[in-house]
Amino acid sequence: MDPEPGEFLSLLSPDDAAALRAAGRPKRWDRGDSVMGEGDRGGWALVLMEGRVKVSSHTSSGTEVVLAVRGPGALLGEMSAIDGSPRSATVTALEPIAGVVIGDFPAFLQAHGRIAVLLMQLVTAKLRDSDRKRIEYGAFDTTGRVATRLIEMAERYGEKTNGGLRVALPLSQDELAGWTGASREAVSKALRTLRDRGLIETGRRRVVIHDLEGLRKRAR
Known part of the structure; x- marks a missing residue:
C-alpha cells in the first residue's frame, strides 16, 4: 500500500x-489490538x-480523547524512542495493520543523518497541526469541528462515487466524539x-459527502 502524502515514509x-525496512522487522496486528x-x-x-490506527489519550476522569487517525507511511512512537520518556498516547489498530518495527530507533537515526533531518521536519509539522486543532476547539462549534474531521478523512481516504465522496470510517461515534472534543450526543446532533x-x-x-465545498463552508 502506498504511503499517504506527508507521512514519514x-x-x-x-x-x-x-x-x-532492512533495519527493522515486519509485524502485524489485528483490529482492536493495542500497538x-x-x-x-x-x-x-x-x-x-x-x-489505519487511532492515537488517543485518556483524561483523569477516564474519557478517551482521540488525537489523530494515522494511515500507511506514518511513523509512530518516535518521541519516546528518542528521549526515553513514557509514551504520551496509546496507539490502537482500527483495522488489521502491518508495519516495520525499528528496535533501536536512535541508533538508526545516528546512522542515517538525512532521515534524522526529515524527522525534524515531520515533528515540526505535527506541532503545527496540534496548534491548529487547539485553535479549532476554541473557535468552532461542535458541528464545525465534526465537519472539519470529515473533510480531513475525505481528503485522505475518500473514494469517488456517483453520489459524492464515500469515506469508510473506522471510528465509532464515541471515537469521533473523542476526536472532536465533544460528547457523543453533541456529535450525533452535528451529524x-x-x-x-x-x-x-x-x-x-x-x-458519503454529497457537497464537499458546502461542508468546508460549514467548517469555517
Missing part, C-alpha cells in the same frame, strides 16, 4: 526507505505500512444537522 528516497500503550517505555518505533442540510449521508461506519 512518503518523505524518504527509495534508498532511505529500503534502509529503514503502544500510554505510559509504556520503549526504544522502538513503528512505521505503518498497511491499515444530523449536516444530513438535514444535504451535505452528507451516514451509514454504519461510513459517510
Whole structure:
C-alpha cells in the first residue's frame, strides 16, 4: 500500500526507505489490538505500512480523547524512542495493520543523518497541526469541528462515487466524539444537522459527502 502524502515514509528516497525496512522487522496486528500503550517505555518505533490506527489519550476522569487517525507511511512512537520518556498516547489498530518495527530507533537515526533531518521536519509539522486543532476547539462549534474531521478523512481516504465522496470510517461515534472534543450526543446532533442540510449521508461506519465545498463552508 502506498504511503499517504506527508507521512514519514512518503518523505524518504527509495534508498532511505529500503534502509529503514532492512533495519527493522515486519509485524502485524489485528483490529482492536493495542500497538503502544500510554505510559509504556520503549526504544522502538513503528512505521505503518498497511491499515489505519487511532492515537488517543485518556483524561483523569477516564474519557478517551482521540488525537489523530494515522494511515500507511506514518511513523509512530518516535518521541519516546528518542528521549526515553513514557509514551504520551496509546496507539490502537482500527483495522488489521502491518508495519516495520525499528528496535533501536536512535541508533538508526545516528546512522542515517538525512532521515534524522526529515524527522525534524515531520515533528515540526505535527506541532503545527496540534496548534491548529487547539485553535479549532476554541473557535468552532461542535458541528464545525465534526465537519472539519470529515473533510480531513475525505481528503485522505475518500473514494469517488456517483453520489459524492464515500469515506469508510473506522471510528465509532464515541471515537469521533473523542476526536472532536465533544460528547457523543453533541456529535450525533452535528451529524444530523449536516444530513438535514444535504451535505452528507451516514451509514454504519461510513459517510458519503454529497457537497464537499458546502461542508468546508460549514467548517469555517
